[in-house]
Amino acid sequence: MIKLDFSKQGGLIPCIVQEEETNEVLMLAYMNEESLEKTIETGLATYWSRSRNELWVKGETSGHVQHVSQILVDCDQDTLLIKVRQEGAACHTGKHSCFYRTIQGKEIL
Amino acid sequence: MIKLDFSKQGGLIPCIVQEEETNEVLMLAYMNEESLEKTIETGLATYWSRSRNELWVKGETSGHVQHVSQILVDCDQDTLLIKVRQEGAACHTGKHSCFYRTIQGKEIL
Numbered sequence: 001m002i003k004l005d006f007s008k009q010g011g012l013i014p015c016i017v018q019e020e021e022t023n024e025v026l027m028l029a030y031m032n033e034e035s036l037e038k039t040i041e042t043g044l045a046t047y048w049s050r051s052r053n054e055l056w057v058k059g060e061t062s063g064h065v066q067h068v069s070q071i072l073v074d075c076d077q078d079t080l081l082i083k084v085r086q087e088g089a090a091c092h093t094g095k096h097s098c099f100y101r102t103i104q105g106k107e108i109l
Numbered sequence: 110m111i112k113l114d115f116s117k118q119g120g121l122i123p124c125i126v127q128e129e130e131t132n133e134v135l136m137l138a139y140m141n142e143e144s145l146e147k148t149i150e151t152g153l154a155t156y157w158s159r160s161r162n163e164l165w166v167k168g169e170t171s172g173h174v175q176h177v178s179q180i181l182v183d184c185d186q187d188t189l190l191i192k193v194r195q196e197g198a199a200c201h202t203g204k205h206s207c208f209y210r211t212i213q214g215k216e217i218l
Contacts, residue, residue, distance in 0.1 A: 002214050008159070009118070016125050016134055023132035025125055028188040040212075050117070072217070074207040075200050079137045081208040091184050098183040099190040103149075105111050108181070 005078040006033060012048055015080040017090065019097075020069050026090035027098040029058070031080065043068055045084055064088035114187040115142060121157055124189040126199065128206075129178050135199035136207040138167070140189065152177055154193055173197035 006013055012030040019026055029047040031039070035055055038046040042057075045066035049056040059065035066084035073080060091098040100109035115122055121139040128135055138156040140148070144164055147155040151166075154175035158165040168174035175193035182189060200207040209218035 002210065002212055014123055014137060016137060018134055025127055025134065025190050028123060028125060028183065071212040072208040073210050073212050074136065075202050075204070075209070076207075079207075080212070081134050093184050095184070098185075098188075099181040100184070101111065101182050103111055103180040103182050103189075 002073050002077060004033075004036075004073065004080075005076065008078055012050070013078060013080060015047065015082055017045065017066065018081060018083050019086050019090075020083040021085065024097055025099060026066075026084070026086060026096070036080075039068055039082075040071070045082060059087060062088065064090065066090070111182050111186055113142075113145075113182065113189075114185065117187050121159070122187060122189060124156065124191055126154065126175065127190060127192050128195050128199075129192040130194065133206055134208060135175075135193070135195060135205070145189075148177055148191075149180070154191060168196060171197065173199065175199070 011032050015029050015031050017026045032048045035046045035048050045058045045068050047056045065087050068082050068084050070083040089096050095109050120141050124138050124140050126135045141157045144155045144157050154167045154177050156165045174196050177191050179192040198205050204218050
């Protein structure tokens, strides 16, 4: 296992979530060491919720879980990119991806 | 323009960089308000370097610039996704994407 640098953001590392089938970027979330271990162990994307301060199995309530097929690390070991199979929508708004608007506010999804 | 939340990371916002042609995720970088303005103004991806503490026009030295075609915002207004046309390699290692390894250390690019 590559040693990750969790030090830059107080024990958290940003994690880009990409849909394997479409290559669409779905969201950005944060992992601490425990959530990464859980993700590897269970195969379900598990993050650290910065607002609730707790481990968060994505889709635990909604059913919109993310099955993780690959975990990639960047050159600086301070960012993850995971490839997932998304059940339902990734975004809490019901949109498939959280990136459904341009910076001008125009909806693209 | 959508108002972004720069408060969560001390004036910085993470920015996922995706290659428009291939949908490959190239890197994650950080922008402050000034770098975002520069990016919009020049059409070249401009970040904030956390290590050098300065504005950083990606590829200014290497020529590996990123022509920005779209800037997307997530549901929480705290993350950007930019679509780019990448000149040369995005990664300083010479790899096309910074995400060239699995977490087990296996090179995929």
